[in-house]
Amino acid sequence: MSEATGLDTVATALDTPGTSQPYAELGMAEDEYERVRKILGRRPTSAELAIYSVMWSEHCSYKSSRVHLRQFGEKAPENDALLVGIGENAGVVDVGDGRAVTFKIESHNSPSFVEPHQGAATGVGGIVRDILTMGARPVAVMGALRLGPADADDTRRVLPGVVSGISSYGNCLGLPNIGGEIGFGADYLGNPLVNALCVGVMKHEDIKLAEAPGPGNKVVLFGAATGADGIGGASVLASATFDEESSTERPNVQVGDPFLEKLLIECSLELFAEDLVVGIQDLGAAGISCSTTELAAGGTGGMRVQLERVPLRDPGLTPEEILMSESQERMMAIVEPEKMDAFLAICAKWDILATEIGQVTDVTPEEAERGGRLVMTWHGETIVDLPPGTAADEGPVYQRPYQRPESQDALQADDAAKLSRPEDDTELRAQLLRVLGAPGVCDPSWVTQQYDSYVRGDTVVSAPHDAGMIRVSDDSDRGVALATDGNGRFTRLDPYAGTQLAYAEAFRNVSVTGARPLAVTNCLNFGSPEDPEVMWQFAESTRGLADACLRLGTPVTGGNVSFYNQTGDVAINPTPVIGVLGVIDDVNTRLRSGFDSEGAGVFLLGETRAEFGGSAWANTIHDHLGGLPPRVDLTAEAALGEVLAGSAEQGLVTAAHDLSDGGLAVALAESALRGGKGVRVEVAQDAFTALFSESGARAIVSVEPGQETEFLALAERHGVPVTELGTVGGESLSVTHPGGVVEIGLEELRASYEETLPALMGDV
Numbered sequence: 001m002s003e004a005t006g007l008d009t010v011a012t013a014l015d016t017p018g019t020s021q022p023y024a025e026l027g028m029a030e031d032e033y034e035r036v037r038k039i040l041g042r043r044p045t046s047a048e049l050a051i052y053s054v055m056w057s058e059h060c061s062y063k064s065s066r067v068h069l070r071q072f073g074e075k076a077p078e079n080d081a082l083l084v085g086i087g088e089n090a091g092v093v094d095v096g097d098g099r100a101v102t103f104k105i106e107s108h109n110s111p112s113f114v115e116p117h118q119g120a121a122t123g124v125g126g127i128v129r130d131i132l133t134m135g136a137r138p139v140a141v142m143g144a145l146r147l148g149p150a151d152a153d154d155t156r157r158v159l160p161g162v163v164s165g166i167s168s169y170g171n172c173l174g175l176p177n178i179g180g181e182i183g184f185g186a187d188y189l190g191n192p193l194v195n196a197l198c199v200g201v202m203k204h205e206d207i208k209l210a211e212a213p214g215p216g217n218k219v220v221l222f223g224a225a226t227g228a229d230g231i232g233g234a235s236v237l238a239s240a241t242f243d244e245e246s247s248t249e250r251p252n253v254q255v256g257d258p259f260l261e262k263l264l265i266e267c268s269l270e271l272f273a274e275d276l277v278v279g280i281q282d283l284g285a286a287g288i289s290c291s292t293t294e295l296a297a298g299g300t301g302g303m304r305v306q307l308e309r310v311p312l313r314d315p316g317l318t319p320e321e322i323l324m325s326e327s328q329e330r331m332m333a334i335v336e337p338e339k340m341d342a343f344l345a346i347c348a349k350w351d352i353l354a355t356e357i358g359q360v361t362d363v364t365p366e367e368a369e370r371g372g373r374l375v376m377t378w379h380g381e382t383i384v385d386l387p388p389g390t391a392a393d394e395g396p397v398y399q400r401p402y403q404r405p406e407s408q409d410a411l412q413a414d415d416a417a418k419l420s421r422p423e424d425d426t427e428l429r430a431q432l433l434r435v436l437g438a439p440g441v442c443d444p445s446w447v448t449q450q451y452d453s454y455v456r457g458d459t460v461v462s463a464p465h466d467a468g469m470i471r472v473s474d475d476s477d478r479g480v481a482l483a484t485d486g487n488g489r490f491t492r493l494d495p496y497a498g499t500q501l502a503y504a505e506a507f508r509n510v511s512v513t514g515a516r517p518l519a520v521t522n523c524l525n526f527g528s529p530e531d532p533e534v535m536w537q538f539a540e541s542t543r544g545l546a547d548a549c550l551r552l553g554t555p556v557t558g559g560n561v562s563f564y565n566q567t568g569d570v571a572i573n574p575t576p577v578i579g580v581l582g583v584i585d586d587v588n589t590r591l592r593s594g595f596d597s598e599g600a601g602v603f604l605l606g607e608t609r610a611e612f613g614g615s616a617w618a619n620t621i622h623d624h625l626g627g628l629p630p631r632v633d634l635t636a637e638a639a640l641g642e643v644l645a646g647s648a649e650q651g652l653v654t655a656a657h658d659l660s661d662g663g664l665a666v667a668l669a670e671s672a673l674r675g676g677k678g679v680r681v682e683v684a685q686d687a688f689t690a691l692f693s694e695s696g697a698r699a700i701v702s703v704e705p706g707q708e709t710e711f712l713a714l715a716e717r718h719g720v721p722v723t724e725l726g727t728v729g730g731e732s733l734s735v736t737h738p739g740g741v742v743e744i745g746l747e748e749l750r751a752s753y754e755e756t757l758p759a760l761m762g763d764v
Contacts, residue, residue: 007319008046010382017043026053032396039390047307047376047383050320051391054286055293058563061395064529065561068539071546072556079555081518084207089130089282090200091557092207093519095583099472100204101480102134105144105197105523105579107562112194115253116161120194121169122230122254125261125328127198128173129282132265133331135208135272136200139458140470141170142180143196144484144523144577145447148189150439150760155184158192159447160761166196167450172258173265176459177451178468180484184439187488190567195523195560195577199482201472206272210281212299212334215362217278219292219305220340222347222354223264223330227313230254230287230326260329267350268331276343279334289323289391291332292358292374296388299334301372302361303388308379309357319378334360402535412493414626416612421688425740428687431621432665433744435692437752438620439760441661446757460587464674465594466509466658471587479587483509483580485660486525488573489614490629495540498614499576500548500632504696505660506580507552511641512656512699514591514648515582520549522559522578527571529563537574545576551634554580589648593657594674595702595728600654602679604664604723605640605715606698610689616661617692636697639718644699646718652703652711659698665691667700669749672733678746680734681726687737702728 013019023033026049036044036052044052058064073086083100084092090104108123124141131138143166148155170177180197212219230253271277279299281291288310296303307319317325335343340356347354363372371389375382405411422428435441444464453462460479461469467483485505491498507517522545527534549556559579565572584590595602612618613627647653657671664683672679683690703711715722734743 007378007381007383010045010385013043013045019043021049023049027057028053032056040386045383047319047323048386050323051289051293051384054289054324055391056395060286060290062561063396064398064400064563065538066397067399068542071542075546075550076555077550077553079553082555082557083204085555086558089133089210091519091521092134093557095472095480096478097476098203100202101199101472101581102131102136103197103199103482103521103581104130104558105195105484105521105577106560107523107525108194108196109192109525109562109565111253112162113158113190113192116158117165118253118255120162120165122256122328123194123196124166124169125256125258126284127196128261129284131198131200132268133208133210133280133282134200135206136202137269138175138198138200138265139456140176140178140468141196141198142178142468142482142484144180144486145182146188146193146575147184149186150184152189154189156761162194163447163450169256169258171452173262174455176453176455176462178453178459178462178470179482182440182444182447185488185573187572191565191572193525193575197484197579208272208277208280210294210298211279212295212303212360213278214336215300215302215360216337217360218335218337218340218356219303219358219360220333220335220343220354221310221330221357222333222352224257224260224327225311225313225353226322226325227327228317228321228325231321231324254326254328256328263350263352264329264331267347267352270346271343274342274346276335276339277333278336281332283330283332285326287323287325293388293392295332295334296372296374297392300360300363301368301388302363303358303374304361305358305376307376309355311353311355319383400529400535401532402539403532404536405533411626412628416615416618416624416627419618419622419624425742429742429744432691433752435616435620435662436666436669436749437756438616439756441616441666442756443754445754446761460590461513461592465592467513469513469587469590477586477588479584481510481513481515481582481584484577485509486575486577487614488575489619489625491541491576492573492625493614493627493629495537495574496544497632498629499541499544501629501696502576503545503548503578504632504634504637506578507637507641508658508699510580510582511644512591512658514589514645515584516645517554517580517582517641519581520554520556520578522556522576523562525562525565525572525575525577527566531571534571541574541576548634552638591648591653591656593655593671595655595671595677595679596675597654597702597704598677598729600702600704600728601708602681602725602728603701603703604698604725605643605701605720606636607695607721608690608693609695611693611695615692615694630694630696633697639720640697640699642718643715643720646714647701647711650710652707652714653701654704655702657700659700660694663692663694669733669753671700672746673750673753677728678730678732679726679728680730682736687735687739687742691735
């Protein structure tokens with residue numbers, strides 16, 4: 001330390017090479033620390049150590065996953081719609097008419113366990129800013145949630161807080177929440193998953209990138225002042241496992257201000273519209289450390305920052321704390337000097353604090369070879385002098401060992417086919433009601449009704465339908481549909497196939513709206529990467545997704561990896577959550593999932609096989625997980641999508657609903673309840689398989705009388721099997737089968753379906 005100031009400067013680092021530093025406490029391995037010393041040619045200053053520790057954390061550098069994530073680029077299908085791919089804050093795809101959409105999903109799992117409301121709220125705020133930094137107006141959000149058993153005390157603590165956090169932040173921003181999903185399972189107790197998705201709309205020419213070009217341009221920090229909240233969040237919470245006492249602690253969780261973020265959004269969009277920004281980055285994980293290193297590395301490679309100019313909520317913060325703070329609602333812009341007055345005037349108009357903290361610098365050829373120079377000073381003393389690319393782009397890359405779990409063969413051999421089935425129609429009826437009312441299958445309205453799904457007026461379809469849909473502009477009927485899906489049980493049984501099934505379900509959920517799937521984002525939630533068996537699950541999962549996206553022509557545009565989702569040595573079931581975006585030319589042709597047309601014919605698309613491994617029936621009735629998940633047939637999924645899109649365009653179908661959790665039984669019940677009309681069907685095979693199998697590539701549709709011939713011809717052209725089931729009408733779900741009849745009135749169905757979550761949550 002400098003004797004005069006007590007500050008750890010570059011000069012004192014050179015003079016005191018043997019000073020002990022707390023790299024391990026900051027999450028760095030010894031060899032990583034030694035590599036930093038080699039890069040710098042000396043020990044790092046405390047401020048430099050802070051930068052490298054957060055930028056090289058698992059959350060920011062993807063050091064354990066990068067070798068597997070490369071497949072998404074190496075196997076990327078050719079797709080002319082992709083405008084910006086992996087590597088930026090979010091992917092961007094062309095949706096026609098000169099417009100583009102950007103979308104991404106990210107996790108805020110650990111913070112949402114520690115402090116559910118703020119953890120979930122700031123997860124929404126962070127993903128919204130990722131979309132904003134691409135130059136887009138955020139227009140909708142979604143959430144994919146996984147909780148412990150619905151009747152567990154900790155679930156009653158976490159779920160209401162998570163829902164209130166998502167709701168209050170999104171509602172205050174005026175962003176509709178148009179869908180998502182929720183699941184429950186014992187392995188998520190203490191390890192909830194809170195994955196937030198945002199979508200934004202822009203014109204092609206509005207795209208912004210995270211770069212700092214132009215020596216002499218100003219570096220401007222605008223938005224909230226920097227506080228102590230969130231310090232070290234990326235390197236601590238996202239790389240930590242929890243024990244039973246962790247829920248009482250409140251370290252490192254950011255605090256959100258949605259009203260300030262709303263002003264920040266409008267201010268940023270006006271700055272973009274006036275062409276006052278040449279580079280932009282939000283301050284999310286790793287805060288100023290991330291924004292400065294990434295902007296500098298993406299530009300000329302040179303930047304000089306006066307760190308004492310950063311506005312503080314707490315004047316006692318040290319330089320290291322300022323660099324590691326993850327205070328919310330902050331952005332960093334690169335502005336040309338002659339445009340600074342206009343930039344500051346717009347910020348003042350929106351009551352947004354804006355401060356010039358540095359400038360882009362030129363670099364010598366020698367410096368350029370090393371990735372440029374990022375220099376930071378503190379009251380005239382140099383505390384940071386490093387090549388920004390080494391922090392932003394050249395973190396450690398681990399080839400983590402992985403191996404198939406020794407228990408995998410026994411798990412797959414434990415076939416669900418051995419489980420006892422209902423002996424008669426009375427038991428079959430009772431089990432149908434139990435599956436329909438199971439947490440994770442039942443009506444999610446207790447959650448979704450706390451969100452505003454129609455603010456802004458562009459929402460076309462939202463929960464409880466299979467996918468959300470929004471109109472992309474006021475002067476066009478073009479829309480985009482989005483769905484997220486993931487099934488940890490399937491992925492536990494077979495990570496490769498399970499991930500493809502999650503992708504296929506999201507693909508199918510978009511298709512049943514009448515939209516054509518176009519692109520993919522993902523949030524990959526796994527246990528510790530230091531466990532070879534977890535890494536095998538991850539390797540198989542990423543391989544499965546890359547292969548599926550290549551097969552169906554939907555590129556991965558970006559996403560997130562969340563490791564260390566485990567308590568002690570017990571990891572969650574591997575849970576890749578896959579988001580699919582599709583485009584529909586005319587939202588007026590979209591399909592809903594409710595049967596509301598009396599007399600319409602009901603048809604099943606696809607083949608049903610006796611597949612129960614990982615099914616909702618096996619889980620609900622027998623608490624069983626074993627066997628193999630349903631077979632993946634991507635060719636059949638693509639063909640089904642074509643039939644559904646064609647049916648919507650030609651007006652052949654009045655409603656469509658995919659078959660997934662709970663199989664045909666749940667799909668029929670949901671469509672009847674959503675449309676307010678009963679349905680009478682007859683199945684030729686045994687009723688149990690017909691009702692509870694979860695074979696993929698299937699959907700039910702209702703077809704108006706007189707349209708059957710054209711509909712059947714369309715399905716035949718695409719090679720999709722069709723089975724006529726029955727008719728919409730009456731006041732019950734009636735299933736006739738070779739052994740008898742199962743009939744349940746709509747009110748009894750509704751009670752089973754709708755009362756589960758309100759009863760479990762009570763007055764919380």
